[in-house]
Amino acid sequence: MSHQQLHPEIEELLGAYALDAIDADERQLIERHLRHCPACEAEVREHREVAATLTPGGPTPEALWDAIAAALEDAPPPLELAPVVPLARRRPRSMPILAALTAVAAAAAAVLGVRLMDQERQLDRMQTAMAEDSVQRAAVVALANPTAKTVELRAADTQAAARVALLPDGRGYLLADGLASQATDRTYQQWALIDGERNSAGTLGQQPKLAAFNVSGPVDGFAITEEQGTGVVASKNPPVVVGWFRSA
């Protein structure tokens, strides 16, 4: 049925729809229509504003706020990204990644290898998710979060090419503007600087714009290097850009 044929039938239902007084099939039909009909969308909005005045008032129950407050968490809600590599989560926060891994020296190489691969998959999924607003918004919101530490990454005395926001629970976002595009056989890689050591915080691909990552341990700063292939366990390359958190 064409848009025009359907329209009067939809219009009849708009009042009832605004009051949730329709059934599930009708709801779907109307919502599909509203997506491309601004006139009907506007009518529904007006009906809802009117309906909102009809609410019975009443005292705001205090006990209810207590229940809401108890359910609030300080950390931001989780993103629909690939799950964090279990190793990073299970480790107690006070132990930097590298120190923990050297304590299990024999497994270290294998573990790091797995970690890099998971980060690749994470990056793939993230790049798909990047098409959606929610990841960008989460990064921007993280930047505005007063408990986040932020730092700009730059080369020598040039303009900042990237910005990192790090939240207290170890989740972080990298927003990059000014990194030149890499050749296809190379990648950028991000490093968390902990106790003078570089710890991989993920590979970034050839021209990163936005990345989400996780770190544990007290981070002094971040650096980005250029690497061959799909990233390395330990980098010998000087950083392309670097930034250090100012001490509090």
Added chain:
Amino acid sequence: MAGGGSVDKGMSSEEISRMTDANLVVAIARWRQEALAEAYRRHGGGVFGLARSLLGDGEGAKDVAQEVFLRLWKEPERFDPSRGSLRSYLLAQTHGRSVDVLRSATARQGREERDVRPAVAVIDVTERQVEDLARGAQVREALAGLPEAERQAVTLAYLAGNSYREVARLLGESEGTVKSRIRSGLRRLRLPLTQAGLVGT
């Protein structure tokens, strides 16, 4: 924006009480609990009152009200200030959620229980709810200005959570008539409520 941990000054209660609803939501997006508390202060009564109107005095209404504010906390970006007020956004969420609860409860109990409630009793309850409206004489006046048939259709649908089909059955009218009365009733309410400053940007 370079630099280490920022100082969290918090917001004074005076600052918060002066913020517009839209700015409150921005503050909520920055995880300011005080901003959510202020949103609750402003709209919690309406949210809870509406849920109670539809679901009665049990835990159901409290659950819905809690869900609405937690959702505001977790997904503040869903509120679009260009599409309406925060209040109508929260109340639309409350209403939708409450009706879902009502409908699934009815489905579980079986339709028979609802049918058994005499039409007259349902209408009486709704009239009482109309009298309870605390948004003042202006709303009552606007409602009183509607033809009775339109007023009944709107309040039976909105305040008692009936679908238009159920309203048609309750009033012994055709479904088409009820649909049309709900729509024209809502339109007719717009002018007096706009003049009273209760709707419209």
